[in-house]
Amino acid sequence: MDQTKQDEDYGYELFPERHEGMHKKSPFKEALTTFNHKCQFMLQVAMETSPYAKLLLSAMNNSGCKVSKDRHFSCEDCDGSVSGGFDAASSQVVLCQNNIHQQAHMNRVVTHELIHAFDHCRAHVDWFNNFRHLACSEIRAANLSGDCSFTNEASRFHLGLKEHHQECVRGRALRSILAVRKISREEAQKIVDEVFDSCFNDHAPFGRIPHSKKDAKFAYRDYMNRSRYYANL
Amino acid sequence: MDGRIAATWRPPRMCEDYLNEFRHCKSFSNRFHHYYAYGTFPACHQWKEDYHNCRQWETHSNTEAKEALQKSERTRVAEQKNFKPVWELRREPPRDWHMPLNQENPRDS
Numbered sequence: 001m002d003q004t005k006q007d008e009d010y011g012y013e014l015f016p017e018r019h020e021g022m023h024k025k026s027p028f029k030e031a032l033t034t035f036n037h038k039c040q041f042m043l044q045v046a047m048e049t050s051p052y053a054k055l056l057l058s059a060m061n062n063s064g065c066k067v068s069k070d071r072h073f074s075c076e077d078c079d080g081s082v083s084g085g086f087d088a089a090s091s092q093v094v095l096c097q098n099n100i101h102q103q104a105h106m107n108r109v110v111t112h113e114l115i116h117a118f119d120h121c122r123a124h125v126d127w128f129n130n131f132r133h134l135a136c137s138e139i140r141a142a143n144l145s146g147d148c149s150f151t152n153e154a155s156r157f158h159l160g161l162k163e164h165h166q167e168c169v170r171g172r173a174l175r176s177i178l179a180v181r182k183i184s185r186e187e188a189q190k191i192v193d194e195v196f197d198s199c200f201n202d203h204a205p206f207g208r209i210p211h212s213k214k215d216a217k218f219a220y221r222d223y224m225n226r227s228r229y230y231a232n233l
Numbered sequence: 234m235d236g237r238i239a240a241t242w243r244p245p246r247m248c249e250d251y252l253n254e255f256r257h258c259k260s261f262s263n264r265f266h267h268y269y270a271y272g273t274f275p276a277c278h279q280w281k282e283d284y285h286n287c288r289q290w291e292t293h294s295n296t297e298a299k300e301a302l303q304k305s306e307r308t309r310v311a312e313q314k315n316f317k318p319v320w321e322l323r324r325e326p327p328r329d330w331h332m333p334l335n336q337e338n339p340r341d342s
Contacts (some may be wrong), residue, residue: 182326
């Protein structure tokens with residue numbers, strides 16, 4: 001298959017460092033001219049302190065996909081305003097070091113991409129050929145990562161209250177699909193609508209929609225307690 | 234029923250967790266987020282009942298309380314599964330998850 005066409009079809013042009021033959025850069029030059037170290041540092045902080053990330057890492061470990069920071073995460077420069085991505089072909093979470101500058105943002109991107117990784121680990125997700133699968137994972141990631149919290153939406157000047165969370169999830173899922181696949185807006189909207197009810201209600205591994213850090217801490221506590229929980233149902 | 238199982242049963246969560254969930258459920262912050270997500274306000278009374286039943290079991294080994302608590306938690310689990318999955322779950326993790334990066338990874342997941 002022609003590599004260029006394949007890359008275009010699957011959104012790889014957003015992640016130029018993922019193209020063939022562009023991996024080799026002098027580490028010294030890289031350290032001086034990129035945000036690589038800052039990205040690595042913020043990633044470490046996210047993995048150690050964010051209850052969202054800790055829960056997902058634990059769930060993935062228990063599903064047989066132990067996450068190794070060096071193998072499964074990659075800090076890279078990306079195009080445009082993309083913050084990150086999950087590359088199923090290499091089983092890697094890509095973090096856009098040129099677009100993530102605050103810890104809170106890093107925490108959210110790590111959570112969002114780990115949700116994709118978790119879906120990849122626990123289900124037969126056909127990322128490349130099945131738009132329903134892609135839409136479902138995007139709905140879940142927007143729903144459960146805090147992407148659509150009231151504060152984040154307000155900071156984007158999307159002010160809404162009653163059920164706005166759902167509107168945001170639909171919108172962000174649609175945007176994410178359109179960013180990485182060649183498909184019409186109408187078609188993408190139709191697919192999001194088809195799978196929305198199912199995927200919005202799939203809260204694995206959180207057991208709830210973690211609206212806040214407190215929710216996430218409760219969810220983490222419940223996850224660590226799951227043996228006792230299921231044994232005594 | 235097997236006497237050994239009855240003797241070793243304990244509530245699915247620590248009683249304190251039920252109380253914390255009740256308090257969290259009633260909080261302004263949670264009520265706000267629930268309305269923001271679902272357009273309605275949360276019903277929190279079940280957490281309070283569960284806490285009460287949990288304490289009843291702990292202090293008096295009340296079997297009615299135990300059964301009520303189990304029923305409540307089973308309903309919670311069922312509610313979490315109340316959707317038709319879009320994809321098929323795996324029986325094993327993806328073969329290439331741990332494979333080193335410089336090897337050819339098949340696109341098939």
